[in-house]
Amino acid sequence: MKHFTEAKTGKVVKAVDGINMEAVPGQIFGLLGANGAGKTTTLRMLSTVIQPTDGEAWVAGYNVVKEPREVRRSIGFMSNSTALYARLTPLEVLDYFGRLYDLEGAKLKERVDYVVDRLQIHEFANRLCDKLSTGQKQRVSIARTLLHDPPVMFFDEPTSGLDVVMSQSVMEFIEEARDQGKTIVFSTHIMSEVERLCDRIAVIHDGQIRSEGTVQDLLQHTGEATLEKAFLKLVEYQRGEAVGAAK
């Protein structure tokens, strides 16, 4: 997949430049990269928010360009750019998105009850989202992601801005989803999360995949002792350089 755009200056911005990857059910595939590396653009293309300018991708067996609605029906997406509606309650948010995913009547109620139970939303289910704590909002976001029981889930830096306890809770949820056999693509720049969660990793830099494999594969490939050092070697970091600052 590629995603090139032309800036106002006329310069071509290569947000993603020829990425090739495969995530499989029951595994967590990690996209590891610095800010601006191309992780979010990749996930946006996979979730059909934007179209690749070149190449093809399939999600749950559907082509992202030719069958975008089927792709969207098959995915759950959570990131800090998928916020909640401040003036709706968690129950209203879930009801709204359930209906958008064509859940109606008893089926909708069953799914809403399930996610409310599963994420312990009861106590604040009828409070406006605007009045919820960050942790409560995160639980509602996860519930929304899970509501239509999608086979594929994308997490774009889901722990960004969360404290240790909340991050732990999010990671536990991702692990559970993996254990249920879902295909998970997880984007982050936090090494410890990658080491804990990911079955396979792609290190992405300047819109390209620099290396792909398990954590052990990356360590062996770079000859480094830690994932952090392996990552810095793969992105050709040099002291004093701002990684990903210039493209």
Place this chain on the structure above:
Amino acid sequence: MKQALKVTRKELREVFRDKRIRNAAFIVPAFVVMFMLSLFGFLGETLGKKENQRIHVVHGDNSLVKGLKQAKVQIVPLASVEEGQKLIRDGKANLVLDFDPDFDARLKSTRQAHIKGYFDDKESKGQIALSIVGKMVSEINKTTVKAVLQARQVDASMAEPIAIQEQPMKIGQSNVSDLLVTILPYLITVYAFFGGLATGTDLVAGEKEKNTLETLLISPLKRSDIAIGKFLALAVVCLAGSLSALMGVIIAGSSGLSLFHTVFPHGLGLGASQIAAIIITLIPTVAFFASLLLAVSTMARNSREAQQFLAIVNLVVLLPAIFSQFIGFTDLASARWIDFVPVLNTSVTLRQALQGKLDPVGLAITIGVSIVLATIGIRIAVRLFNREQVLVRV
């Protein structure tokens, strides 16, 4: 369409919960209209009444001043003109009348009597008081001339050699006052746009800013369903703003309060058919405004940028609406080409509806023009919704 209506329902639920939008669209228009109408009523009731006038007089011991006192005009005697001029300069007097010292004697001996009226030419109150005095003087003049003519055995009607006999014709079934005909179309049209301004800004630009739009983009909805759903919600809010203004008029007109008597001398004066004509004219207009607001909001990166764009777009609505208030003073109100000018055509059609002389062809053209513009606006908004550079600014 079913999916679009799901979006509309959710948007309206949010709108009704937002105090700022609720006030701007549903409450403020009615209150502003009632306040304006009461202000007109207050001015009409107070300024034109003799008992509310206070006139300062020099050499005021004469029959005219006695007549003014009998008409309950407040008279304040002064010793000199200079004293009166100082009071005017200090803002303590509106009108100072300086009579000939032998005013009554002159009238009796058929010599011309003089009154010098001093007032601040930048203030209206002095001129209004002088016009009241002028009417009384005119009556005295007529009576005096008639008496002189009769004494000389000349036909008394020659006191006014030319007499105009006004024969007003009632065209159209309407009891709506001229003042209401002038201002109501402007208010209804403007509130159809401004009532939806806050919602329009919030609906797409605000969602981009708050990161809620992307949540919607990853749902199975078509982009066109999202755009149409938001458009319908916005149209409802615009219509509500306009109907709120109309409701303000209905409440004021039906209240029977003396405060509104100047504007509603015959009660509300609006019949069901006129209200229906107003609503029929408004619906395509609010569709046009909603599509315009939606397109601008989609184009903007955030609420702030949307407000900047809308500051310019406001003029598209405001200028024709302002002009519509003065169109009655020109021949343009009946010109066919006006029916093709957006916004202005709506105001003119509303004006005709209020006058009870709606032109069906003009109404059809106005509705047609608004529908065409609304369709273009929606198409632009949908097209923008399909442009990822606009929607997610990658």
